[in-house]
Amino acid sequence: MASTSEKTENNGKITPADLEAKFRELQEEGDEATDTAKSYVLAGVAAVGVVVFVLAFTAGKRRGKKKSTVVEIRRI
Helix, strand or coil, X not given: CCCHHHHHHCCCCCCHHHHHHHHHHHHHHHXXXXXXXXXXXXXXXXXXXXXXXHHHHHHXXXXXXXXXXXXXXXXX
């Protein structure tokens, strides 16, 4: 928000410069929030990827043990 001294300088009127300054301030805050959110999302995606990989590996390993066939070869 504009301080009281800025309001009195403009006689209570909002100038285009005031609007532009406030929009830039809001954009900078949004950019900071976006950067923070990106790092959390990236960490979450990596964690989910590792969990899916481990589950697929263990499920495949178990299925392989259940259906493995033992072949016995005898010489006559």
